[in-house]
Amino acid sequence: MAKSAAMINAPRKDRKFTWKEIKRQKVLLIIALAVFVYGIVFYYLPLFGWATAFIQYKPKGGIFGSAYIGFDKFKFLFTNENIGFWRVMRNTFCMGALNLITSTFMAVFFAILLNEIKPTIIKKPIQTVSYLPHFLSWIIVVGILHSALSSTGIVNDVLIKLGVVDQAINFFAFPEYFWGIVAFANVWKETGWNAIIYLSAITSIDPTLYEAASIDGAGRWAKIKYITLPGIKPTFMILLLINVGNVLNAGFEVQYLLGNGLVKKVSETIDIFVLKWGISQNDFSLGTAAGIFKSAISILLIVLCNAWAKHAGEERLF
Amino acid sequence: MKKLVALLLVLAMALACLTACGKSEEPAAETTPATTESKPAETATNDTKPAETAAPAPAADTTEEAAPAVEETPAEVTNFTMFITMPGNEINSDNEIADMIAQKWGVKVKETWLTGQTASEATGTILASGQYPDFIDSDEMNMLVDADALIALDDYIDQYPEFRDTWFTPDEWEKFRQPDGHIYWINPFGNTMGKSKATTHNDEAFWIQVRVLEWAGYPQIKTMDQYFDVLERYMAANPTMDDGTPNMAYTILCEDWRYFCLENAGQFLAGYPNDGSVIVNKETMTIEDYNTSADTKAYFKKLNEEYQKGFVDPESFTQTYDEYIAKLSTGRVLGMVDQWWDFAYTVNDVFKTQGLDLKGCNYVPLGLTTTEGMINRWHTYDDTVNQASGIAITTSCADPDKAFKFIVDCAMDQELHDLRYWGVKGVDYEVDADGLFYRTDAQRQQWADTSYQAAHRCQYTYFPQWHGTSRDGKNANKPEEQPSEFQNDMAEPLVKCFAAYGAGNYPDMIGSIQETNGPWFPMYSYSNNFTTETPGGLAWALMGETKHEWLPKVVMAPDFEATWADYMNVYNACNPQDFLAEMQAILDTFK
Numbered sequence: 001m002a003k004s005a006a007m008i009n010a011p012r013k014d015r016k017f018t019w020k021e022i023k024r025q026k027v028l029l030i031i032a033l034a035v036f037v038y039g040i041v042f043y044y045l046p047l048f049g050w051a052t053a054f055i056q057y058k059p060k061g062g063i064f065g066s067a068y069i070g071f072d073k074f075k076f077l078f079t080n081e082n083i084g085f086w087r088v089m090r091n092t093f094c095m096g097a098l099n100l101i102t103s104t105f106m107a108v109f110f111a112i113l114l115n116e117i118k119p120t121i122i123k124k125p126i127q128t129v130s131y132l133p134h135f136l137s138w139i140i141v142v143g144i145l146h147s148a149l150s151s152t153g154i155v156n157d158v159l160i161k162l163g164v165v166d167q168a169i170n171f172f173a174f175p176e177y178f179w180g181i182v183a184f185a186n187v188w189k190e191t192g193w194n195a196i197i198y199l200s201a202i203t204s205i206d207p208t209l210y211e212a213a214s215i216d217g218a219g220r221w222a223k224i225k226y227i228t229l230p231g232i233k234p235t236f237m238i239l240l241l242i243n244v245g246n247v248l249n250a251g252f253e254v255q256y257l258l259g260n261g262l263v264k265k266v267s268e269t270i271d272i273f274v275l276k277w278g279i280s281q282n283d284f285s286l287g288t289a290a291g292i293f294k295s296a297i298s299i300l301l302i303v304l305c306n307a308w309a310k311h312a313g314e315e316r317l318f
Numbered sequence: 319m320k321k322l323v324a325l326l327l328v329l330a331m332a333l334a335c336l337t338a339c340g341k342s343e344e345p346a347a348e349t350t351p352a353t354t355e356s357k358p359a360e361t362a363t364n365d366t367k368p369a370e371t372a373a374p375a376p377a378a379d380t381t382e383e384a385a386p387a388v389e390e391t392p393a394e395v396t397n398f399t400m401f402i403t404m405p406g407n408e409i410n411s412d413n414e415i416a417d418m419i420a421q422k423w424g425v426k427v428k429e430t431w432l433t434g435q436t437a438s439e440a441t442g443t444i445l446a447s448g449q450y451p452d453f454i455d456s457d458e459m460n461m462l463v464d465a466d467a468l469i470a471l472d473d474y475i476d477q478y479p480e481f482r483d484t485w486f487t488p489d490e491w492e493k494f495r496q497p498d499g500h501i502y503w504i505n506p507f508g509n510t511m512g513k514s515k516a517t518t519h520n521d522e523a524f525w526i527q528v529r530v531l532e533w534a535g536y537p538q539i540k541t542m543d544q545y546f547d548v549l550e551r552y553m554a555a556n557p558t559m560d561d562g563t564p565n566m567a568y569t570i571l572c573e574d575w576r577y578f579c580l581e582n583a584g585q586f587l588a589g590y591p592n593d594g595s596v597i598v599n600k601e602t603m604t605i606e607d608y609n610t611s612a613d614t615k616a617y618f619k620k621l622n623e624e625y626q627k628g629f630v631d632p633e634s635f636t637q638t639y640d641e642y643i644a645k646l647s648t649g650r651v652l653g654m655v656d657q658w659w660d661f662a663y664t665v666n667d668v669f670k671t672q673g674l675d676l677k678g679c680n681y682v683p684l685g686l687t688t689t690e691g692m693i694n695r696w697h698t699y700d701d702t703v704n705q706a707s708g709i710a711i712t713t714s715c716a717d718p719d720k721a722f723k724f725i726v727d728c729a730m731d732q733e734l735h736d737l738r739y740w741g742v743k744g745v746d747y748e749v750d751a752d753g754l755f756y757r758t759d760a761q762r763q764q765w766a767d768t769s770y771q772a773a774h775r776c777q778y779t780y781f782p783q784w785h786g787t788s789r790d791g792k793n794a795n796k797p798e799e800q801p802s803e804f805q806n807d808m809a810e811p812l813v814k815c816f817a818a819y820g821a822g823n824y825p826d827m828i829g830s831i832q833e834t835n836g837p838w839f840p841m842y843s844y845s846n847n848f849t850t851e852t853p854g855g856l857a858w859a860l861m862g863e864t865k866h867e868w869l870p871k872v873v874m875a876p877d878f879e880a881t882w883a884d885y886m887n888v889y890n891a892c893n894p895q896d897f898l899a900e901m902q903a904i905l906d907t908f909k
Contacts, residue, residue, distance in 0.1 A: 056851075058464060059445055059461075059464055059465030059466070059467075060464055060465055060466045081891075082860045082891060082892055083860070139434075146638075146641075150633065151632060151633055168632075170632050170633055170636060172636035173632075173635060173636050173870075173874070260572070260573070260635060260636050260870075261572060261577070261635060261866040261867050261869070261870050262635050262636065262867070262870045262871065262874075264863075264866065264867045265867065275439060277850070278442070279438065279439050279442030279443060279446070280436060280438035280439050280442060281438070281849070281850045281859055282438070282442065282458070282460075282461050282464070282849055282850070283849075283850050283851075286850075
């Protein structure tokens with residue numbers, strides 16, 4: 001008995017890397033290998049296409065048949081003021097950050113509220129209804145937004161009837177509203193879905209903590225503040241780190257579908273930029289260069305945040 | 319037991335999937351060698367046996383069969399796919415006329431249309447995928463040629479001398495020749511057979527509803543001031559329609575490439591034809607930029623004034639094309655600038671089914687100019703050959719010979735043409751004692767019905783087609799050009815309006831000068847093919863970006879002059895002179 005316990009508790013590094021060991025774990029290894037191959041094929045091989053950014057790519061010649069131009073495309077990207085790459089970067093970053101902050105905050109807020117509802121018969125339907133919008137495609141959400149915010153839409157109707165404004169506001173004509181509309185759309189669509197993971201984190205908190213707190217005279221508010229919030233902090237940190245890497249994936253569909261000439265200055269994201277110059281203007285190399293730059297920034301962001309988390313002694317990715 | 323059944327079902331599904339995959343792969347595999355190597359088709363026409371046996375067996379066989387021009391009842395139906403970078407309505411897969419065409423001419427084409435994307439995005443995506451449709455008509459032909467996605471048509475064209483000589487003149491064919499010396503596409507539009515029977519103004523114009531003109535007593539409207547004056551007075555007297563829907567004086571479509579409805583009226587107001595991207599001064603043979611001209615500025619100043627007065631739809635610059643069409647279809651919009659083909663086919667059909675045509679909601683074109691008494695060139699009388707795009711066969715097509723033969727059939731076979739545009743005799747139209755085609759009211763109504771169109775009507779609109787008089791010498795090639803049809807199809811308010819202005823048809827109504835355009839016309843067919851690799855092409859792309867953003871601002875600005883000045887600064891920063899210089903170089907080749 002004691003012997004077997006010792007074996008289980010033996011630290012991993014004591015295990016020898018032997019053929020016997022490999023044989024013993026062959027099923028696991030095969031499974032891991034499949035995932036590894038998947039990763040290579042679908043994540044690393046396509047990176048070969050990055051070569052496109054350093055040549056004047058012509059579909060006819062392919063990657064090997066096109067002329068090498070070095071960093072010309074990057075230079076053009078960073079220095080030509082007319083194509084507005086920095087503006088696009090700013091839009092992407094701001095919208096991404098805004099989305100991250102609002103959606104994380106709303107998800108935590110909603111999860112806690114939902115957790116405070118005790119009767120399952122009320123709680124479950126609310127939860128289901130709240131995450132349904134996640135399954136709608138953006139084109140539908142945008143359609144709803146477009147009609148809700150149009151001059152004859154429900155929002156303007158309500159505003160006029162309440163006397164807040166005396167004339168319908170054309171929301172999509174004002175650049176200052178655009179980021180807000182996008183953030184709102186994101187919150188509306190994703191809050192319920194994002195809350196699921198926080199709800200499960202809350203569920204995993206030891207109920208005896210709450211009981212003990214009750215005995216000590218803690219009210220709802222105190223329990224949220226001293227038990228629930230600290231309890232979901234590790235989950236929160238990990239999700240935050242993952243999402244920081246996604247900040248530059250601020251979206252494509254919403255901005256593409258909601259944008260128009262008047263709000264172009266604030267609506268275009270990197271993905272739209274890549275589509276416009278890479279696909280529409282047929283300059284694949286420029287599009288690829290923009291995409292590479294975006295990836296580089298994302299990696300930088302995630303490394304920085306992780307270093308910060310490490311420094312602050314929080315939960316971290318690597 | 320249950321488990322066993324489930325297992326069987328799963329197996330069946332897996333098998334079905336596998337076979338389906340197998341099927342779709344087969345023709346694809348055949349495709350590439352067949353198309354790239356069967357180019358010496360010339361030899362196949364003259365000799366009974368192909369001189370070169372390099373082409374794989376299936377391709378060679380069809381070459382032999384399809385080459386002789388006349389062929390009765392083809393043994394089998396070939397299914398082709400086609401992508402068109404324009405929005406359109408897909409027809410049902412069991413469409414009746416499509417099946418009739420398939421039976422007689424052995425070809426059935428599945429057309430897919432642009433949805434949601436722009437033309438260049440769609441083309442770029444198709445290219446990136448490497449899987450092309452058999453036929454393609456794109457606004458970005460140069461991208462396809464660059465990628466070697468199209469097959470050269472020169473040899474095929476020479477196989478059908480009759481088609482070659484009737485469809486285009488040698489000069490026109492030359493315009494389609496690309497820098498590498500080949501012709502890759504054929505424009506299917508703008509050809510008139512025999513006497514012109516044009517009744518519609520298939521171009522751009524300031525449109526106005528006939529009820530407005532009727533109310534105002536059919537005044538002469540020659541300038542933008544007069545135009546908006548009538549609209550304003552009508553709005554004051556009739557704020558709503560009969561059913562209470564509020565009227566809207568003027569709306570502007572501004573979505574993506576369709577912003578020509580806002581952008582290029584300046585060139586027409588200045589009395590120039592639709593060269594699109596620039597204006598050509600014929601006397602000095604120089605390219606001029608209409609974006610900065612006084613006429614254009616005056617046009618935007620007027621729009622700005624009307625916007626401030628509240629007569630321009632405040633949603634103009636944020637609406638999508640669908641929303642715009644929906645708006646027009648309610649009949650509440652009194653006027654706008656647009657191309658006939660961009661709205662009329664959909665909107666007029668709706669007016670007809672909703673009875674709005676009887677209330678005078680139909681639009682008539684006005685040939686406005688900056689000042690009264692100027693010559694206007696809104697309507698183009700002679701055929702416009704746009705060599706920038708047309709129907710092409712891609713390298714993915716397994717049987718280019720048959721595909722090309724169908725293009726020729728569409729142009730050369732009157733029976734096929736009548737079936738496409740008139741429909742089935744006895745069902746969609748009748749023939750009177752003199753051999754003239756006519757339709758009853760019920761047939762006309764049915765023809766305008768969208769579900770009937772999907773189930774029955776098959777026009778293959780992006781295959782070659784004719785205007786003018788049919789080969790029988792009596793009928794028009796298209797129903798809307800048949801004088802009796804044109805008259806009978808018009809609701810009473812429209813008839814009264816034409817009578818009041820003494821116009822027989824839409825071109826009369828707009829009253830443009832009849833003249834021949836220069837061989838360079840239209841210049842947009844050159845600028846459409848510019849790429850960002852040249853300074854001019856880059857400038858052209860940036861100019862478009864700038865105009866998309868600033869023109870709406872200019873119209874909405876409380877202070878027009880200041881905003882216009884800002885706009886001009888940004889515009890000039892795009893280096894438009896690079897673009898103009900490249901356009902000038904093209905124009906110089908016609909000197």
